[in-house]
Amino acid sequence: MAKVKLHRCSYTFLHMDADACWRLQKALDERGVDYEIVKHGYGKGEKSRADVVKLTGQKYVPVLELADGTVYREETDDMIAKLKANELPGPLTG
Numbered sequence: 001m002a003k004v005k006l007h008r009c010s011y012t013f014l015h016m017d018a019d020a021c022w023r024l025q026k027a028l029d030e031r032g033v034d035y036e037i038v039k040h041g042y043g044k045g046e047k048s049r050a051d052v053v054k055l056t057g058q059k060y061v062p063v064l065e066l067a068d069g070t071v072y073r074e075e076t077d078d079m080i081a082k083l084k085a086n087e088l089p090g091p092l093t094g
């Protein structure tokens with residue numbers, strides 16, 4: 001069964017609402033979503049996030065790869081709002 005992938009920054013130790021990746025991860029946890037984490041580091045310029053840029057056309061995370069492979073990235077608060085409203089552009093389970 002395909003799992004949702006949470007592409008997030010490598011600062012997984014930060015559990016603060018100021019951290020966008022943590023906010024989305026917390027919302028997935030609260031929703032009981034089964035996901036796997038794909039970590040992406042920091043660095044200078046878009047090259048350091050070449051894989052994220054390839055996936056989404058921009059360098060910021062969090063990004064969700066939904067169970068059907070749909071790649072979804074918006075401002076984090078919009079992603080959380082859509083998760084809560086069941087309005088994500090793809091399924092949470094495969």
Ligand SMILES: N[C@@H](CCC(=O)N[C@@H](CS)C(=O)NCC(=O)O)C(=O)O
Binds near residue numbers: 059060061076077
């Ligand atoms: N305004 C964006 C901010 C996202 C954001 O800052 N994400 C961090 C990781 S938690 C990031 O990708 N930073 C890369 C950078 O600043 O180069 C949102 O709410 O989604």
